[in-house]
Amino acid sequence: MSNSPIVVAHDEHNPALRHHFADMEQQREASEMGMWVFLITEIMFFGGMFLAYIVYRYLYYPAWVAGSEHMDFWWGTINTVVLICSSLTMALAVRSAQVGQRKMLVMLLIVTMLLGCVFLGIKAVEYHGHWVEHQFPGPSFHFEGPDPQHVELFFSLYWAMTGFHALHMLIGVVLVGFIAFFGWHGKYGPDYYNPVENTGLYWHFVDIVWIYLYPLLYLISHRHLH
């Protein structure tokens, strides 16, 4: 339970207060913890794939080096910068909600969405490149060089991990869109901004996943073919 004094009469309260909570502060704290519990499940989700990556990298390091050399270093680096900037705009958007700046909030959320779409667009370009070079695992896979089976394994993990990450990005962009819509209609302000904050947490989490994916997938080797 929170220690903040209840400053409104019993029958007047913030319209966003759910009745099973004693006050807004408790609701905010519950919502915050709940969001983190969800993010922990996401850590479990991605954690499994990271483990698979680490195990196979340990076992088949040369194939990992070879696979990583076929990643486009510049697209990956640009995407990393794009995502970190989008996290910045998202954090600023949460701050705007906290201080009640409605227009600023919506603008920042829209910029966040745009940056997210830029990321997805670059990913699409990369995927297309990988596809035409026969780097998608399956019957169409073809790799010139030693150990193609294990390089195919690298690419399986690449497509799976970045694919799930991109899916999370897409969901994130849609969520930010919803928040922008509600924000435009004035639903959020200094007394109630939980959804903005939670969407921010989700967005930053997806960013952190990419922060780890980037060096693991793109920066294994000195050489870069692209």
Add this chain to the structure above:
Amino acid sequence: MVLTVVTAAASRIDLRQYSAAVALAIATTKALLVALFFMGVKYISQKMTIVVIVAGLFWLGILLVLSMTDYAWRAFG
């Protein structure tokens, strides 16, 4: 905040003198900065929420460390 963009730039220079440990250290620093400031971990009021986060990260640690020590001790290379 602009620092995080700078660290992304710094990880590119790793082209020449590269090592997995350095890249991961940079990634972890970036992740910590994002977590502390953007995600507001620094300002979380409830201890319970911190317990949740630490427990989750501890779980990840177990997953990675114990699985890898298992593989490292196997006889094949």
